[in-house]
Amino acid sequence: KRIIQVINPNTSRAMTATIGAAARAVAAADTEILAVCPGQGVPSIEGHFDEAIAAIGVLEQVKAGRAQGVCGHVIACFGDPGLLAARELAQGPVVGIAEAAMHMATLVATRFSIVTTLPRTLIIARHLLQQYGFEHHCAALHAIDLPVLALEDGSGLAQEKVRQRCIQAMREDGSGAIVLGCGGMADLAQDLTRELGLPVIDGVTAAVKMVESLVALGLGTSKHGDLAFPLKKNLSGQFESLS
Numbered sequence: 001k002r003i004i005q006v007i008n009p010n011t012s013r014a015m016t017a018t019i020g021a022a023a024r025a026v027a028a029a030d031t032e033i034l035a036v037c038p039g040q041g042v043p044s045i046e047g048h049f050d051e052a053i054a055a056i057g058v059l060e061q062v063k064a065g066r067a068q069g070v071c072g073h074v075i076a077c078f079g080d081p082g083l084l085a086a087r088e089l090a091q092g093p094v095v096g097i098a099e100a101a102m103h104m105a106t107l108v109a110t111r112f113s114i115v116t117t118l119p120r121t122l123i124i125a126r127h128l129l130q131q132y133g134f135e136h137h138c139a140a141l142h143a144i145d146l147p148v149l150a151l152e153d154g155s156g157l158a159q160e161k162v163r164q165r166c167i168q169a170m171r172e173d174g175s176g177a178i179v180l181g182c183g184g185m186a187d188l189a190q191d192l193t194r195e196l197g198l199p200v201i202d203g204v205t206a207a208v209k210m211v212e213s214l215v216a217l218g219l220g221t222s223k224h225g226d227l228a229f230p231l232k233k234n235l236s237g238q239f240e241s242l243s
């Protein structure tokens with residue numbers, strides 16, 4: 001059995017459970033999913049400040065995962081916080097859910113739309129589109145204008161807002177696919193794909209299958225060049241455990 005570590009970078013246990021369940025639903029029979037979140041940090045990630053805090057927790061979890069012998073890692077937050085830093089630490093592949101969903105969308109459609117949570121996080125998705133080279137593939141970005149944890153409040157309101165936004169995007173954007181812009185939306189993609197009749201793509205499940213593929217191809221993170229293990233130095237205080 002191979003183990004894939006799925007890291008929810010925020011500290012919400014309910015969202016970690018949602019993410020873990022979605023990952024297990026698509027994992028191969030010989031893949032075990034280890035769904036984790038940082039013991040300390042930020043309960044939801046809704047901006048640049050939150051991302052900076054969450055990145056430290058991602059690195060701590062990657063280090064712990066390596067010690068447990070995982071074969072690869074998923075960063076299950078749509079901002080892909082700490083992605084390149086995590087790749088320096090990791091031996092196996094590290095895939096963020098934004099890059100995974102975006103890559104998958106480009107394989108099934110010429111353009112895609114993104115539906116995420118708060119408007120202030122749209123700039124983070126825009127930056128990732130530029131960083132990954134997908135800005136010309138993304139027709140539009142939308143926010144449901146609800147906080148991330150509204151997805152875990154049990155009311156179903158956020159889920160209904162996501163559904164409405166996806167229907168609007170399908171009608172107005174001229175996109176062939178829709179990318180769900182939050183790890184907490186992972187359980188919505190299959191039903192929305194079926195109901196709307198176009199690919200609605202979740203990054204958690206996309207990333208799990210990409211890590212499985214990379215591992216099957218013998219592709220770990222390249223240690224030749226800038227993703228080599230970090231230079232050895234004395235880390236102090238709370239960072240000592242990351243040495």
Ligand SMILES: O=C(O)C[C@H]1NC(=O)NC1=O
Nearest residue numbers: 044045077078117182183
């Ligand atoms: O940026 C967002 O809205 C979603 C992002 N925040 C979070 O805590 N998990 C996520 O996937």
